[in-house]
Amino acid sequence: MKKNSLSITAVSALILAMLAVSCSKNSGSAAPAPSGGNPSSGQILINGAGSTLDYPAFTKWFEVYAAMDTNVQFNYQSLGSGAGQKQLLNQTVDFGASDAPMTDASMAGAPGKILHLPIVGGGVAIVYNLPGDPKLKLDGATLAEIYLGTITKWNDPKIVALNQGVNLPDLSIIPVHRSDGSGTSFIFTDYLSAVNDIWANSVKKGASVKWPAGVGIGAKGSEGVTGQVRQLPGAIGYAEVAYADQNKIPYAAIKNAAGQFVLPTPDSVSAALATATIPDDFRFSIVNAPGDKTYPIAGPSWVLIYQKQNGDRGKHLVAFLKWAITDGQKISQTLDYAPLPDALQQRELKLLDTVTY
Amino acid sequence: MQAIAFICAVLVIAPLVLVFYHLTRLGFSSINWAFFTQLPKAVGETGGGMGNAIVGTFVLLAEAAVIGVPIGVLGGVFLAEYASSSGISWWIRFGADILNGVPSIVWGLVVYALVVMPMHGASAIAGGVVLGLMMVPMVMRATEEVLHLVPGGYREAALALGISKWKTILQIVVRTALRGIVTGVLLALARVAGETAPLLFTAFGNTHWARNLSQPISALPLQIFDYANSPYDDWHRQAWAGALVLLLLVLFINISVRVLTRERWRTKS
């Protein structure tokens, strides 16, 4: 009895000690330095949330930017574009990120004017998991039928016809789509609606999509979609090309409006960006763009901020955004994002100058 | 019949063995100094660790203990010492058992409405509150049970000496039962340490060290969930390691509690 109570005291003391250590760590001074150097205690934390399409770009930017402004630290949660919009509307984050533009209706419910700032151009890669990793070609009509559940096998004649000479297995297709509200879904369904009437009339385009029941599975975030496709033989999914490249997952060449099969690359997405006429509120779409070299399933991704910013925090955020829109583009390009055209960069800087603090 | 029952028993414990085996095989080699001390790297890059999540888990547990232990222990004292057999104690006990069955995701929604919305943002406080509230019924029931085991003679002797009742309870009854109360608290902590669902929209996750309690904070289960959900090999590796660390933490508490309360167990069985 005596011995036992002694040992339980010891165990609880141990656990309390661990708690105490973790608390003192948390207070700041004792914490090991994050990768960007040891920040001062008066550091500002700027929170963002939203698009998973942007996520790899953001984390890379934050890492580089940490050395340029040591007074500020960024925290970004990749929860999906829908979440980015919601959290901005609820003012639970300093900035949102979304690959679907906000609707007039949801902006009307906001407590202040919201600015859309295109931050990168992204190509949505059609990734798949097939034995031997063959290179596939697909078109919009076939993709629509796969996601509508009318094409269910990889050796379906329609897929075979597009891929002469590729040995396609008798394997069930598992279409993987996003379960969360997603700008990538928006770009993808925007494209399918543009090329397939059945899709345009039944499922329609949107960030939150009413997927045909019983077809395929849902996954959370671009991470989730790519993760499921990697794990499940026969799966097909869609995600920003950075996710596919980082994980060496094969993706299909897609037939564009000019009839050419094109892979998503910074060049082919830039080509699509170049065709766009961009309105002053920067809300535009570039799916199924004309031209031989354009990749058809692409879109801009926006950072969403309030025009009225909160003092010092706002200044730091705007400074970062100005950097990301200009110099940052070279960094995001290494992750296969398409850089913003120069003219667009200049127009955005002008818009950022209208921000009040 | 004996054979069938034996096979059933083997099937029942097989998942424990398999989970432990796979976690060890896939995670053990990734447990190193960097894993405990470093922050996550940029998405898709190799290296980094789960330092933020490990610290976050302990911060959240400390907060949860601060909230859950006083309420739970004092409530348990009321049940055992003041209202032992009255009708109201039946209802409280029943309520505590019911509360124990409230799904953890529902707790998350409630604390979101209660703490996150008014504070305009997810925070370590909200995460601590949700885990602390979940601990209350567990700690209360555990405390009550061990207080009942304290012989009535202790109380009567103290009261006969003219010691007031509240001092009797705190200095004699609770002290005698302290070991059991601590056991109950540790088990409750072990249970909430693995909770993920209620933290999704309260603690929210943070890829840096949380600098104060009003900021979002990460926790091991949250980061395991994020990493498991990702396509990156390096994150999977770390998620296995994180899962192994979390499992070892939870099992360590459970096993040490069992070993330390061995006597009670032996007499019970």
Added chain:
Amino acid sequence: MNAAEATVTKAVPGMKRAIPRVSRFGDRAFQWLTLIMAFSIFVLIVLIGFELFYGARPALEKFGWRFLVSSTWDPVNDVFGALPYIYGTVVTSAIALLIAVPLSISTAIFLTELAPLWLRQPLVIFIELLAAIPSVILGFWGFYVMVPWLHDHIYPVLRSGLGFLPFFRGSDNGPCILSAGIILSIMIIPIITSVSREILRSVPGLQREAAYALGATRWEVTRIAVLSYAKRGLFGAVILGLGRALGETMAVTMLIGNAPYVGTSVFAAGQTLASVIANEFTEATDNLYSSALFEIGLVLLGVTLVVNALARLLLLTFAGPSVKPQQ
């Protein structure tokens, strides 16, 4: 007169005067403090109910009862119905019970009636430890280890052997309703087993002896004397397991495939009440959307409260306060 004084007075009649009245205030204050803490249980229950109801009000007003029977979940057009999620919750829980109940009760019988004494205690500890594995770890392990194995070895057998049933038709995705049901069964087995074991142990030895005296075999003793005596308590244990299965979130979210579905195939991806909240709450963009998710939470709370209350009542009426159900 409070309980303490009553005890003393009863023990030593006529002594009441002699007792010095020390710290009456301290006693009162402490009693009130503990009372308030104990009543926090009710406060919490009311608070949970109120917050969910308050959050769900816009959806409750807009959709009424249709919310429970409509299968349209369309955040774009603000039309919400919870049927696919209720369906997913019911089916995964049913699958979990189908697997868990026979296994758990046989194991409980093994532990109380059949196993050699030296084996009982280690097995009990193993089962308690199984209950301690965090849900997210089981989900993680389930997705990367269990599902591929089921997909390769078990599901094809089910499809070819039982494909004439509507349940086992269609191509399986790996993550699906059946996978989620199986992981749920792993999670509720420890609860049902340990509560059942307590129940069986509380069956009076006299019951068994009487049956043996009548010449019953060991199996007959178990079946007639023990099981039929403990029926009600075992049912309580099962219902308690059901309560846990209904609200389980993480492991299910990771294994069910997260796509709303109402239909017969268990190979299809589904979605449960808990998993839809986990998936969609952080990004519910407008008021009605998050309100609909609060209403889902309210439905989930209502169902689990009823189920847990039923389980506790069954256990209490079976055994009185001596059996302590563990969670």
